[in-house]
Amino acid sequence: MKPFSMMLSMLAIGITSSAAMAEGASSLPNVSPANSDLVNRGAYIARAADCVACHREDYTGGVAIETPMGDIYATNITPSKRYGIGNYTEADLKKALQKGRAPDHMIYPAMPYPSYHGMKDEDISALFAYLQTVPAVDEEPENETDLPFPFNIRSLMFFWNILNVPSYENREGLTxxxxxxxxxxxxxxxxxxxxxxxxxxxxxxxxxxxxxxxxxxxxxxxxxxxxxxxxxxxxxxxxxxxxxxxxxxxxxxxxxxxxxxxxxxxxxxxxxxxxxxxxxxKVVPAVATENKVQPVDTSRLPLPINESITHDLLAQDDYLTQAKAGVDASSPEGLYLDVCGSCHGVNGYGQPDAGYAPIVGLTSLRRDEPNTLVNVILHGAEGATNTRPNMPGFADELSSQQIADITNYVRTSFGGVASSDVSADYIDNVAAGVDQRPFLIKYAGVLAILGIIAVLALIGFIIWNMMRKRRHH
The missing domain is CATH 1.10.760 (Cytochrome Bc1 Complex; Chain D, domain 2)
Structure with a gap:
């Protein structure tokens, strides 16, 4: 990333003069004083629309988006005329974003056009101008979307769109x-x-x-x-x-x-x-769900050993060695110290200077249903920025009982909850996952075949009935 001054950022993004880039904001990639204000504003819109999450930093796509219908792969949106959107007009991009229609096919709603449906024309114009400036990548994609029947019939999206686009309606009475x-x-x-x-x-x-x-x-x-x-x-x-x-x-x-x-x-x-x-x-309608977060009980939270130890890696290492020596390695505390302590610290305060997250008081530890915590332990997690280390998953290294023990230990020791009774069976259920597909999606193939049979039977009946009437005349 190239650092820019406050005034340069204001000019480069091309928003209003009152919407200056805040000091806390990261410098925006691909913004350059050599580009027009429209192009630089488009770079900002691309970030605000989170295009990179699916289409990658170079916009070549290829990211697999997991859906109940199967994996849908994000496409190349560089100006490549063969593999990207180099032949798109601005009107084509607008149809793709707002209606889910590419020039030659319907788009699956893994690309969130039900939400982009409400994008303002001026933002689409800026985004189009920006996408014309990114380097074209003329490479065939490694993977292409290949969904099972009937989801491979893209024209069915026409009927889905009637039901589900747009996703949201604007509220009245807002400032x-x-x-x-x-x-x-x-x-x-x-x-x-x-x-x-x-x-x-x-x-x-x-x-x-x-x-x-x-x-x-x-x-x-x-x-x-x-x-x-x-x-x-x-x-x-x-x-x-x-x-x-x-x-x-x-x-x-x-x-x-x-x-x-x-x-x-x-x-x-x-x-x-x-x-x-x-x-x-803060003003959307509050919705109460069963998966509540227990209030923080600060009296139950551990205190740092001293004010400097979280920034002193050598001192932390010495303290961790001492802590391990005093506990049974197979106990919940021993498992935590052995598997988690080198990153998150003996007392859960992490290592800020090294980018290892503190876990004391986290809501994921205090939720009634600790599925998120369990999944992080099972599958790991990526940091919020590329300067922070990723957490590895332990599904292949620890047993379900060991993961249950660590889960219960961190919830009571660092989450402040009074008790936790996560079992090995609970871990197995979370690891197995739940079939989240609605009935229509789960049995779409069978229902489609039955529908085709019913239509053919109806057509056959109509033809038979017409022929029978002719014979009687």
């Missing part, structure tokens, strides 16, 4: 700042794509808008202002801090898909835009 936050949340950042559960057609279930949803091995939590299960206790500044840095001390640390959102998108937004998102999230 100008909240309206901007609504636009960013619902359209560009498409937060509901992960945080709003799906209905039987795999469209957004807006009766539970932003109330949390399961995403394969990950759970996108409730981000409505509900106090017990959502983020009602967060201030607007808390939300801004989290979206900027990917963490809030003794509350939450962004990993997995949310870590990617922070790494690729929200950390690049201006403070003004992050503040608008925060203002909007």
């Amino acid at each position: 100008e700042v909240q309206q901007r936050g609504e636009y960013l949340t619902n359209n560009l950042e498409h937060c509901g794509t992960c945080h709003t559960p799906r209905d039987g057609t795999m469209g957004a279930d807006n009766s539970k808008y932003l109330a949390g949803a399961q995403l394969g091995n990950w759970y996108a939590p409730n981000i409505t202002p509900d106090e017990a299960s959502g983020i009602g206790s967060w201030s607007e500044q808390d939300i801004v801090t989290y979206l900027r840095s990917g963490e809030l001390d003794q509350r939450v640390y962004a990993g997995g898909p949310m870590g990617e959102v922070v790494a690729h998108s929200t950390r690049y937004l201006t403070d003004e835009d992050l503040g608008a998102i925060a203002a909007y999230l």
Whole structure:
């Protein structure tokens, strides 16, 4: 990344003069004073729309998006005329973003056009101008989307779109700042794509808008202002801090898909835009869910050994060696010290200078359903920025009972919960996952075949009936 001054960032992004790039924002890649204001504004829109998460930093695509219908691979959106969108007009891009229609086929909603449907024309124009400037990559994709019948019939998306596009409707009575936050949340950042559960057609279930949803091995939590299960206790500044840095001390640390959102998108937004998102999230309807977060009991949280040890790696190593010597290696505490202690510290305060996250007080430890915590231990997690180390998964190294023991230990020792009774069977169930496909999706192939048979039978009956009538005449 190239560092720019505050004034240069303001000019390069090309937003309004009052929307200067905040000091806390990361320098925006691909912004250059050699480019026009429109192109640089398009680079900002690309980050706000989180294009990089699926299409990669070079926009060549290839990322597999896991869906209940199968893996859908993001395509090349560089100006390559053979493999990318080099032949697209701005009108073509607008149709793709707002209606899910490429020039020669329908697009699967893994590309979040149900949310992009609300993108403003001026933002699409800026994005189109920017995408024309990225280097064209004329390479055949390694993988292409190949879904099973009937999902491989892309024209069926026409009927799905009638039911599910657009995803959200604008609310009335919002302030100008909240309206901007609504636009960013619902359209560009498409937060509901992960945080709003799906209905039987795999469209957004807006009766539970932003109330949390399961995403394969990950759970996108409730981000409505509900106090017990959502983020009602967060201030607007808390939300801004989290979206900027990917963490809030003794509350939450962004990993997995949310870590990617922070790494690729929200950390690049201006403070003004992050503040608008925060203002909007504080006024969305609160939705209470069963997966509540227990309040922080600070009296149960451990204290650092001293003020300097978390920044002194040698002292931490010595302290860890002493701690291991005093406990049974097979006990829950011994397992934690052996597997987790070298990164997260004996007392859970991590190593800030080395980028290892503190885990004291995290909400994932205090949730009634600790699936997120278990999945992090099983499968690991990527940091919110590329300067932080990734956490490895231990599904192949530890038994279910050992993972259960570590889960219970960290929840009671560092989460402050009074008790935790996660069992090996619970770990097995989380590891196995749950078939999240709605009935229509799960049995779509069978239903499609039955439908074809029924249509053919109806046609046959009509022909037979017509022939019978002719014989009688």
